[in-house]
Amino acid sequence: MYVLSVSSLKGGVGKTTVALGMASASSARGLRTLVIDLDPQCDATTGLGAIGEFNETCADVLKSPKHNVVHKAIVSSTWAKIHSTKIDVMVGSPKVQQADAPSPTVRELWKLEEALARIETEYDLVIIDTPPSINGLTKTAWVTSDRILIVTEPSLFSVVAAERSIRAINELRKAITRRLKVFGVVVNRYKPLSKEHQFRVAELAEKYPGKLLPQLFEEKSTMQQAQGAAMPIHSWPGDTAASIAASFDHVLDALMLDLTERVYDEDNEKSRRNRKEKRRMKLKRGKGIEASPLAVLMGSDYNGEDKAKADPLEDLISSASSDDSTDVTNSDVAAQVSEAGSGSDGGSSSD
Numbered sequence: 001m002y003v004l005s006v007s008s009l010k011g012g013v014g015k016t017t018v019a020l021g022m023a024s025a026s027s028a029r030g031l032r033t034l035v036i037d038l039d040p041q042c043d044a045t046t047g048l049g050a051i052g053e054f055n056e057t058c059a060d061v062l063k064s065p066k067h068n069v070v071h072k073a074i075v076s077s078t079w080a081k082i083h084s085t086k087i088d089v090m091v092g093s094p095k096v097q098q099a100d101a102p103s104p105t106v107r108e109l110w111k112l113e114e115a116l117a118r119i120e121t122e123y124d125l126v127i128i129d130t131p132p133s134i135n136g137l138t139k140t141a142w143v144t145s146d147r148i149l150i151v152t153e154p155s156l157f158s159v160v161a162a163e164r165s166i167r168a169i170n171e172l173r174k175a176i177t178r179r180l181k182v183f184g185v186v187v188n189r190y191k192p193l194s195k196e197h198q199f200r201v202a203e204l205a206e207k208y209p210g211k212l213l214p215q216l217f218e219e220k221s222t223m224q225q226a227q228g229a230a231m232p233i234h235s236w237p238g239d240t241a242a243s244i245a246a247s248f249d250h251v252l253d254a255l256m257l258d259l260t261e262r263v264y265d266e267d268n269e270k271s272r273r274n275r276k277e278k279r280r281m282k283l284k285r286g287k288g289i290e291a292s293p294l295a296v297l298m299g300s301d302y303n304g305e306d307k308a309k310a311d312p313l314e315d316l317i318s319s320a321s322s323d324d325s326t327d328v329t330n331s332d333v334a335a336q337v338s339e340a341g342s343g344s345d346g347g348s349s350s351d
């Protein structure tokens with residue numbers, strides 16, 4: 001199971017639209033897909049055709065990520081009938097706002113990870129739609145993610161918001177989980193004839209070399225129509241929809257390549273070590289993750305040496321090239337957290 005968060009610290013840029021586009025590509029590809037709707041507005045839940053009263057939702061999962069709660073909060077999307085593959089949604093709820101504290105505890109941050117550990121073998125790709133803020137919900141999504149896709153419009157404020165997102169991700173990566181990486185920055189609502197948009201895209205390409213995705217999603221009413229009908233873009237009629245769907249396919253290809261190449265490297269690396277060395281490495285990694293849930297719950301303080309650099313680009317490059325990610329799986333972490341003492345808050349994360 002791989003986990004992708006779709007995020008932006010600015011509202012209305014197209015997070016949900018991109019999350020649904022990726023879900024459409026994933027299920028059209030035959031991947032078992034789960035969309036987690038962490039936004040209290042619940043747009044992804046609606047877009048996936050899951051409408052009605054739900055006894056259990058994301059809000060319950062974040063309170064108590066037990067096996068039966070997790071399974072009850074997941075329902076099948078109406079898209080499953082179209083693509084004949086498993087496409088589910090962990091339904092959103094306005095109540096999830098209660099988990100959106102500005103300074104969540106480390107234990108709170110790992111709740112979704114605990115939940116996903118319970119369904120690790122049931123899905124190939126999990127896509128999390130996040131709210132437009134950097135509070136508890138977004139951080140909870142990021143902590144459990146392998147990759148983050150930042151959505152931006154080609155406007156000044158959105159570009160600034162993208163920068164803030166990348167800085168926040170790198171801080172969280174250093175403080176909590178080295179598994180987390182920025183997958184890329186995707187431009188949405190692009191108007192090819194707008195000089196301002198052209199300028200902002202060039203600016204983004206310069207700021208984030210290798211991270212700005214070549215697929216530019218243009219402002220197209222087709223996007224809104226498919227979303228309004230709760231249909232996957234891959235099944236919407238017309239050439240425009242087909243071209244948008246193809247762009248999402250390319251983004252999915254790039255994501256899977258990014259994820260599997262990394263795993264391949266790690267597997268190679270692992271096979272070169274004997275079991276004793278592996279155990280030693282794990283200990284070292286545990287120490288290396290300064291504020292890992294284990295470290296924090298055990299009371300060892302992060303010494304703050306590794307504070308975020310001022311330049312997000314420098315971090316992006318170093319994070320792309322470094323080989324220091326952990327081989328932590330969702331179940332490993334859930335086991336670590338519960339071993340380290342369930343119920344303990346252990347401290348709070350920095351903003």
Ligand SMILES: Nc1ncnc2c1ncn2[C@@H]1O[C@H](COP(=O)(O)OP(=O)(O)OP(=O)(O)O)[C@@H](O)[C@H]1O
Binds near residue numbers: 041
């Ligand atoms: N490329 C596009 N072309 C046309 N309309 C778009 C495009 N992308 C998004 N929209 C529309 O813009 C509106 C906002 O998009 P969306 O809900 O995806 O943004 P969001 O970032 O998830 O917003 P929020 O921050 O409120 O969660 C929606 O009505 C959506 O249909």
Ligand SMILES: [Mg+2]
Binds near residue numbers: 017039129
């Ligand atoms: Mg949204």
